[in-house]
Amino acid sequence: MMKKSYQDIEHKRTDGSIWLNDLQRKRESGPKLQNKRYSNFGDATKSVHAGQYDDPQTGALGTPIYQCSTFYLNESSYEAIEEGRGRDEMIYTRYGNPSQWSVQEKISSLENAESSIVFSSGMAAISSTLLAILDKGSHIVSSRDIYGGTYNFLYEDLDRYGMSVTFTSPTNIKEIEAAIQENTKVLYFEALTNPLLKITPIKELVALGKKYNLRVIIDNTFLTPYNVKMLDLGVDLVVNSATKYLNGHSDLIGGTVSGSRKLVDRIWPQMLKNGGSLDPHACFLLERSLKTFALRMRTHNSNAIELANYLENHSKIKRVYYPGLASHEQHTLAQDQMKEKYSGMISFEIEGGDENAHKLLSFLKLPKEATSLGGVESLISLPYNTSQASLTKEQQKAIGINDGLIRLSVGVEDINDLKNDFKQAITNVFKKELSYAE
Numbered sequence: 001m002m003k004k005s006y007q008d009i010e011h012k013r014t015d016g017s018i019w020l021n022d023l024q025r026k027r028e029s030g031p032k033l034q035n036k037r038y039s040n041f042g043d044a045t046k047s048v049h050a051g052q053y054d055d056p057q058t059g060a061l062g063t064p065i066y067q068c069s070t071f072y073l074n075e076s077s078y079e080a081i082e083e084g085r086g087r088d089e090m091i092y093t094r095y096g097n098p099s100q101w102s103v104q105e106k107i108s109s110l111e112n113a114e115s116s117i118v119f120s121s122g123m124a125a126i127s128s129t130l131l132a133i134l135d136k137g138s139h140i141v142s143s144r145d146i147y148g149g150t151y152n153f154l155y156e157d158l159d160r161y162g163m164s165v166t167f168t169s170p171t172n173i174k175e176i177e178a179a180i181q182e183n184t185k186v187l188y189f190e191a192l193t194n195p196l197l198k199i200t201p202i203k204e205l206v207a208l209g210k211k212y213n214l215r216v217i218i219d220n221t222f223l224t225p226y227n228v229k230m231l232d233l234g235v236d237l238v239v240n241s242a243t244k245y246l247n248g249h250s251d252l253i254g255g256t257v258s259g260s261r262k263l264v265d266r267i268w269p270q271m272l273k274n275g276g277s278l279d280p281h282a283c284f285l286l287e288r289s290l291k292t293f294a295l296r297m298r299t300h301n302s303n304a305i306e307l308a309n310y311l312e313n314h315s316k317i318k319r320v321y322y323p324g325l326a327s328h329e330q331h332t333l334a335q336d337q338m339k340e341k342y343s344g345m346i347s348f349e350i351e352g353g354d355e356n357a358h359k360l361l362s363f364l365k366l367p368k369e370a371t372s373l374g375g376v377e378s379l380i381s382l383p384y385n386t387s388q389a390s391l392t393k394e395q396q397k398a399i400g401i402n403d404g405l406i407r408l409s410v411g412v413e414d415i416n417d418l419k420n421d422f423k424q425a426i427t428n429v430f431k432k433e434l435s436y437a438e
Contacts, residue, residue, distance in 0.1 A: 027261035029114040031088045033101050037109045043226055044294035051105030051287065053098060063102040065284045069093050087268050094272060099283035106290050107246070110225045112232055113258035117271060118283060122221065122241025123149050124276030125255030129239055130154075130188065132270035133215055133263070136162040138185040143170035143200070144399065145193035147219070148387055154188075170200045171330065177208055186215045191230065192222035195347045195383040195407040196400050197321045199330045202337060206234035215263075221245070221374075226297035227341035237263055244374030245344070247289045248296050254278055254286055296376065296412055300344030303418065304410040308346050310419050316430050318404065321347040345373065346408045347383075353403035356429050357382055360406065363425035366413055373409035378418065380408050 029037075033053045038046050053063040071077075071090040080089040090096060100118055108116040119125040130153075134140065142154055144167045154165045166179040170189050187209055189200045202218065209216040218230045221241045230238040240246055242254035255276075257267055271277060278286070308322035320327070323334035324342030334342060350356050361369045367378035371386050381387075388401050410418070 027114070027265065029108065029261060030105070031096060031101055031115075032105050033098055036105065039109065039112075042294075043110060046106070046109045047293040047295075048291050050109035051102045051107075053102045063099060063284065063287055066093075066098045066280050068097075068280070087265065093280065094275070094277045097280050097283070099280035099287075100278060103283045103287040103290070106287055107256050108258060110290075110293070111238060111258040112225075112229050113238075113264075114261040115264035116256055116258040117264060117268060118242065118278040118286065119255035119257070119271060119276045120278050120282075121253050121276065122239070122243055122255035123153070124271070124274060125239045125241075125257050126150055126219065127153055127157075128270045128274050128276055129217060129237060129257050129267050130186065131161070131274075132267040133217070133237075134158075134161075134163055134185055137183055138163045139181045139183045140165045140186045140188055141176055141179045141184060142167055142188045143190060143193065144168065145170050145196070145198060146188075146190055147194060147221075148390065150188075150219070171198050173201060173204045173208065176205070180208075180212055180214070184212065184214060186217055188217045188219075190219040190222065191228060192323070192343060192345070194222065194345075194387055195321075195405065197222075197323055197328075197343070197345060197347060199323060199333050199337065201333060202228075202230065202233045202235065209236070210234075222345055223338070223341075223343055224293075224297060226294060227301070227338055227343060231259060233337075236260070237267075242286055243372065245297065245300070246293065246374075247286050248293065248374055248376055249289055250372065250375035250377065250379075252282055252285050252289070254282060297341075297344070299412040300374075300410060301341050303412065303415045304344045304346055305342055306415050307408075307410055307418055307422070308348075311346070311348050311422065314426060316351045316426050318349040318351055344410045346410060348406055348408070349402055350404045350406060350426075350429070352429070354382065354384060357404045357406050359429045360425050363428040364421055365425075366418060366421045367408065367411075373407075375409065376412045378409060378411035378413060380406060383407050 036050055038050045054061055055064055070092050077089050077091055080086055086095055104116040104118055142165055158165055168175045168179050170193055187205055191200055206216050215236045217237045218235045220230050220238050221244050224245045237257055237259040240256045242256050243252060305324040308320050308325055311317045312320040312325060322328060350360055361380055367380040370379050371381055373379055383401050383405055384396055388396050
């Protein structure tokens with residue numbers, strides 16, 4: 001089937017003009033409580049101040065928790081409902097709530113986005129976004145390396161909606177382009193993959209999207225807007241699991257989507273139908289946590305690169321996967337795309353395979369053996385029996401999940417404490433061998 005480039009696709013009215021250029025409607029950013037974007041400030045300042053609503057009645061410093069399900073209706077409310085502007089009025093908390101608006105403004109500021117929505121989970125954000133952008137008969141190109149929940153949604157559920165998907169390598173632009181069909185609508189990829197930390201070449205992906213008139217949607221959970229602002233690179237929509245780095249305290253489930261007001265307005269009604277809005281108390285927790293977002297990310301990044309270097313130079317560690325290391329296969333791309341902000345995630349292989357990997361986890365005192373990532377505490381797990389547990393051993397090895405592979409979310413602990421903890425743990429795993437070597 002012959003593919004059509006953007007230049008080949010004509011959207012013309014009967015008078016021959018290009019209808020896209022005739023659209024005059026201007027959407028404001030938001031919705032918002034106040035004009036508090038702090039657009040010209042740095043991420044640390046945005047994290048603290050953007051979106052915060054100081055109550056004018058009480059003078060309370062910080063956004064109150066608006067723990068209510070509904071709001072008084074008035075003439076403005078009825079007009080908004082009649083004109084399809086329900087998203088810009090307080091009507092019902094599933095539609096919008098001051099606590100939601102506040103944290104959404106903070107996220108929009110950090111993402112350099114016109115608009116954002118917060119969801120009850122990362123999967124609610126992903127599924128609502130894709131169902132809103134796709135329609136019956138649509139095709140999507142995605143990655144074989146995406147998060148398991150996303151993979152299952154694309155592979156198992158899209159067919160029920162009359163949609164289809166092709167999975168490709170996230171690093172091979174030629175393979176991605178070859179997968180594009182005439183009915184392809186979306187390129188959906190993760191900026192940094194789990195657990196091998198492969199880097200999707202965003203600029204090339206965006207160029208491909210423009211060539212074929214496709215929406216580019218990126219899951220940026222592993223990097224966050226602190227490390228790479230995806231919308232600045234030309235991505236149409238960026239999603240995050242707020243459960244991870246955005247919240248950062250392992251005490252909240254949430255998701256976000258950010259982009260142009262026009263596109264986010266399309267996603268909002270889908271969120272209403274799916275029922276995945278974030279409750280006011282969780283919004284309060286997320287906004288509170290985001291105030292230290294830049295500080296936390298700075299420490300996650302610096303701790304990870306130092307620990308990655310330490311592990312790479314240890315005789316009992318076979319291989320380390322980290323974009324900030326010169327040994328990473330895409331290190332040049334990482335330097336260009338990440339600008340020395342390489343994330344707080346590390347994966348590495350230990351000598352002795354899975355047996356010694358389990359021993360290492362049992363000897364470590366600081367990293368907690370648990371799923372998830374992005375918390376202030378270091379979290380560690382084995383992909384073969386967690387994120388990739390549904391695959392056979394053959395399938396795991398085919399995508400690079402080797403024996404002894406460990407995934408580490410580096411926390412904000414003192415880096416010397418982390419290095420010393422790994423030193424003692426590795427020493428205990430190989431106690432006999434290392435004692436003989438001494």
